[in-house]
Amino acid sequence: MSLMDISKIFSLLQPKEEDEDKEQCQALSSAVSTDDVTLLSELLSQENYRRYINTPSGWGVPVTPLRTAAALGHLRCLELLLEHGAEVDVLDVKAQTPLFTAVSGKHLDCVVSLLKAGADPNGSQYNNCSPLLTAAREGDVDILRELLRFRAEVDVKPKVPEWASNATTCRGPLYLSAVYGHLDCFKLLLLHGANPNYNCTDEKMLARIKQPKTVLEVCLRYGCGVEYIQLLIDFGADVYLPTLIIDKTTKQNEALLLLLKERVCPKTLMSQTRLMIRRCICLANKEPAIDRLDIPMTMKNYLKHHIS
Structure with a gap:
């Protein structure tokens, strides 16, 4: 934060002249x-x-x-x-x-x-946290849905100065929803365009942090379960980014097997097509755009990940 930012915050602590009558x-x-x-x-x-x-x-x-x-x-x-x-x-x-x-x-x-x-869904630029980060951490899917509906930034990052950069910088909404085990929030964020390769595509972040952990790595480390890995795969996560360390103490056998299988088996044409169509829809709220497509309802549901 700049000196001006700090001065603005401290100015809020000062009593004002019109406050004389309490x-x-x-x-x-x-x-x-x-x-x-x-x-x-x-x-x-x-x-x-x-x-x-x-x-x-x-x-x-x-x-x-x-x-x-x-x-x-x-x-x-x-x-x-x-x-x-x-x-x-x-x-x-x-x-x-x-x-x-x-x-x-x-x-x-x-x-x-x-x-x-008219409240800003992203909160204040002077606060390190944001409403979306808080909702993702607490697992409040209804509040998260409303924030996203009003165009909150889906991949918002904690606001920390560059000189204080650390692992906290990597903890975006998708990361937090995985670590705290909020599967509904995790899927909702992906549906609204959250980057499944969060932490590994931002050049500024890569310049500040040598080896940021991918969301896939986080899910494996915290034992999030196979559902999280499958969702990341379905939404186009790069399965070759994680550094896998497999030993006898690994408790993520099912999730690891799914990831290793994905590395050697190409995606189906349907899955590839879904990814490409969703990427071409640049709107933050993709579901209304999908509803307007002139295609059968079964295909619309597939694009929305409503069916397995």
């Missing part, structure tokens, strides 16, 4: 915290309260009313605040947006409402 801020915060939508509506109808709608308050880490509503999952208060002009991507002192806190709290309805109101 009563209005505390009243708004209290109404949201108790999910008292009637009181909140009454307060926001008054200009002397409404002018503090984006003002952080509270002990410890000061936060805005919208951030509080998102963190607690108080949907009615959240929507009322948005109706009255609450800033949808306002940052707290941790550079987290209300959407990020809603995702962290697994409040699906609040996530959807914030996204519809």
